Amino acid sequence: MSRERPAAVRRRRQGGAVRAAVRRRARAARRSRRDPAYGPRGRTGQVSRRGFLTLADIAIADWPAVFDRAALFNQHRLGTSLAGKTVAVVMEKASTRTRVSFEVGVYELGGHAVVIQTEGSQIARGEPAEDTARVLSSYCQAIVVRTFGQERIAAYARGSTVPVINALTDQHHPCQVATDLFTVRDHFKKLTGLRYAWIGDGNNMAQSWIEAAGMFGLELVLACPDGYGPDPQLVNAARAQQAQTGGSITLTTSPEEAATRAHVLSTDVWASMGQEAEAAKRKASFKGYRIDQALLDRSAKDSIVLHCLPAHRGEEITSDVLDGPRSLAWVQAANRLPIAKAILERVI
Structure with missing residues (x-):
């Protein structure tokens, strides 16, 4: 009785492993089309051929489905x-x-x-x-x-x-602000009928919040120091959109004005990546633009605090607020994962 050479046995086993892997991939693809545990993945709206460069590249009407999908990913x-x-x-x-x-x-x-x-x-x-x-x-x-x-x-x-x-x-951070909106929706069970406050730099986060305010009809107040406000063209475009969607966008230099009666308070570092050389100047300019307990006390009794992280504790936010009971910063960070999945599914 002849015996196979070791090399032939290895080739046969490797070929079998490859065929098994291909079969597993095919079965997985079929399951993804029909598995009720993960729901339907059909696209109900048109996604920009470019993918997802700003929040507006997913139609307003499609965002509830994206958020629902992300919520499902938190369960499965x-x-x-x-x-x-x-x-x-x-x-x-x-x-x-x-x-x-x-x-x-x-x-x-x-x-x-x-x-x-x-x-x-x-x-x-x-x-x-x-x-x-x-x-x-x-x-x-x-x-x-x-x-x-x-x-x-x-x-x-x-x-x-x-x-x-x-x-x-x-200029934009749409994946993060999509996460923030999802976090707010999950907590309050709604997006509208709330007052949103942005405290700090009119940076990419602020500008994606402005875009969100135009799309979803949010009441947004941004408190930025003189010379550090958002792009006026983006503000004007969002305000024009609010003629159909509702809401308002207010610019102020007063953190106290922005925080008063706010349900959602958000902030970010004073100097973003690439602005390290301006850190000392910005630290002086942003003095007082800090979410601390005194500012939080001006907000609504059921308010929440968001921070996209990393945080510079003691600068734009105090440790007692970041780690306090109203902070959802850590929930917000965890929610980056289900939102990433939902966006990937939506555009691929």
Whole structure:
């Protein structure tokens, strides 16, 4: 009786393993289309061909479904909707929550995330964003990008043939504000009929909140020091949209005015990434723009505090507030994961 050579046995076993893996992927894909535990994934509206560069790239009418999907992911973490798919996660800026939430999110939906940082890639040597996106499009089903100017992520979108997701730019942070809205909705069971206060820099977070106020008809008051307010064009566009959606946007230099009767108080660091050289100047300019207990006492009795993190304790927020009973900052951080999954499913 002849015996197979060891090499032949290994090849046969490897071939069987590959075929088994392919069958598992196929079964997972079929389950993702019919599994009632994870609900329907059909798109009820049109997503921008560019993917998700700002909040408006998902239609207003579709956001309730996105939030409902995220809520379901908080109950059932694992899914199969990205089985056999790969997502490039391009980190041109430092990240903790954004990188981990997308990387884990892709994995828990059955896909594979490839993290690309500036150092160690051709991005560091000046490869144009359009060229990087064009190449990644041939390997991946989506590209998540955390970068600097909005024009740079627009360049990724121009070069890409797959959806591009904005994981932060200097002008917008739609994934974070989507998370904040989800956190508010989960807590208050609504988005409208609440007063929102932004305390601090008119940065990317503030500007995505302004976009949200226009889309969802929110009452938003922003308290920013002179010279540090949001882009007036974005404010005007959101106010024009509120003619149909309702709500209001008020700009002030008084944190006390913004906090009075507010249900949701939000803040961020005084100096964002790339502004480190201005830190000392900003620290002087933002003195008094701190969410502390005295400011919190002016808010509604059932108010909550949000912070997108990382926090500079003692600057834009005090430790007793950040760690206090009204702070949802840690819930908010955890909610980055289900929102990342819901957005990935929506655009891929």
